[in-house]
Amino acid sequence: MTAAIIQAVLLSLTVAALYAAVAAGLTLTVGVTRIINFAHGEFVMLGAFLTYWLYTRFGLSPWLGMLASGVALGLFSMLVYRGFLARVLKQDEHNQLLATLGLSILILNIAIILWSPDPRVMQAPALLPSAQFAGVTIPGNNIVVAIVGLLLFLVMLGIKNHTRYGTQMRFASDDPALAMHAGINVDRIFELSFVIGGAAAGLSGGLVALVLYVQPTVGVDLVIRAFAIIALGGLGNIPGALIGAAILALVEGLISTFVPGGGSWGFGVAFLILLLVLLVRPSGLFGKQVHA
């Protein structure tokens, strides 16, 4: 029993890292531009497919595949931003919501038409050897997900807090008009954060291909969890999101492992927790009052 609990906790934590990786890019985009980007999940899905194909068709190592997915989705995000979102940003927030939701549904359905809804498994050899810990085995790919997911998170945090572009991102999100008067090209900074967020989505798609089924709908569940995580942690609060991811994944993992028929319970209970947190602390567990 103890071993089973440890196993469930450890696996849940690697799942948390995956959720965190998906949320990392999203929290940058949402925190800076205030665009609620529903299509982030589809960016993740595209990254997963790309990594999967690069491996199955060209034998490219998933290490390189996830990097390539990051670059590809960064470029794709730039196209989406310039061709589409930059215009919608000038309209009111409801239009932005509908625009990204529409984009999300559009990409999802094109994917289903082109590639069929069938789940695929990337049968690549594990990227790292599996590890033994307190009598339980953690598969190597879960370790990769945990490490890369955390790294991605730290990189996002570093960009935001320790680079000159990060300062400009924070200024632009704090007060776009004032940032403009400080000589900051706010449009360009918004684009930059959207592109970095998209690249992070692509890279986390590579992680998805390692541990989950690759299928068109894979991004939908993930993006809902990512929004929940961001809400739990407090909008724009990157470390808060990390803890939010751990809470969500642990609750889900433990319930689906130990409650009979818990597979369908986990997701629901996790969101019940989210709703309760939002009732008690609307700015999230770690959200500051000033931080809008």
Added chain:
Amino acid sequence: MNRFEVTIEKAGYGELVVVPSLSLEVSGGELLVLLGPNGAGKTTSLRALVGTVETAARRLKLDGQDLSALSAWQLARARIAFVPDGARCFANATVEENLRGAFEALSPRDAHGERRRLFELVFELFPILRERLGQLAGSMSGGQRQMLAVARALMIEPRVMVLDEPSAGLAPKLVEELFEALGRIKSTSGCAIVMAEQNFAAAMSVADTCLVLDEGHVALTGTMEEVTRNEKLRIAYLGL
């Protein structure tokens, strides 16, 4: 040096024209104050100048160079600094980040010496900022935020500084301090200053020339001396 010439036509919001026409000129080392009661069009004029309010025409010239086509953020890069009303700062950033970020937005990556020099310059003008470096700007008092707002503008070594009612909401003692600092800025940096102000008495101490707006129209313009001598206009427009 730093001769700044502005002409604005039909500044307003959509159909509503607030300021039909306005021209002003100010030179480096001079402060021009835009006076007038609430609703006279001071803020609209300044926003039209920096390009955030629509105009039928806007002409900006700095030392003969035409800057009319520049947008708000490009004007800052041309070292025309705008300090909007309301002591606005980047509330979720510290005082230090506010200042450093403003510097970095315009400067090359390796200009550390330059940055230190400007930091010293603003600390000399506003010593309180040195003590508050690590504090979040949003948690400071209105007066301190206004000083930070002016200091942030100074971090780009402005050739022209445009300020919208910097004294609003400040205690008289702070207004005095702030205007004294503005006086020192114009005389030491050679920067030209355009400032909208309701507080005529305080503005008098630091302004060189004056432009009085009344319901969007220029009612009176001239040097401070001329304006203070013209008793009739003074009483009519400034209530003094």
